[in-house]
Amino acid sequence: MINKKFLDEQKEILLEEKRKIETRLGSFAKESEEHKGEWASNMPDFDKGTSLEEEADEVEEFGMRLALEQSMEEQLKAVDLALDKIKKGTYGICEKCGKEIPQGRLKAYPQASFCQGCQI
Numbered sequence: 151m152i153n154k155k156f157l158d159e160q161k162e163i164l165l166e167e168k169r170k171i172e173t174r175l176g177s178f179a180k181e182s183e184e185h186k187g188e189w190a191s192n193m194p195d196f197d198k199g200t201s202l203e204e205e206a207d208e209v210e211e212f213g214m215r216l217a218l219e220q221s222m223e224e225q226l227k228a229v230d231l232a233l234d235k236i237k238k239g240t241y242g243i244c245e246k247c248g249k250e251i252p253q254g255r256l257k258a259y260p261q262a263s264f265c266q267g268c269q270i
């Protein structure tokens with residue numbers, strides 16, 4: 151059975167993780183004011199006089215940023231979902247089979263939604 155102490159610890163880890171992701175995201179993207187949790191990468195500044203090569207680098211960097219932003223946004227959603235589950239009292243229950251996820255697994259991956267057997 152998951153006790154309150156364990157839940158409090160997991161909550162702290164998740165909140166810390168959320169802060170970290172938001173700080174990293176904030177360094178190159180901006181959170182939408184209308185849609186909380188939705189982020190948009192800042193466009194790189196295309197300086198006048200940069201060579202085509204430099205522009206290509208910037209476009210490439212922007213593409214990488216978009217991919218990073220997307221994966222971090224997903225991580226952030228998973229963290230938020232886990233925090234929501236702690237609030238609702240459904241944290242640590244496998245979404246597929248309804249069994250408790252072992253605490254060792256939750257410690258290693260606090261935002262886990264599935265037990266080992268159900269993880270794709």
Ligand SMILES: [Zn+2]
Pocket residue numbers: 244245246247248249264265266267268
């Ligand atoms: Zn399961």
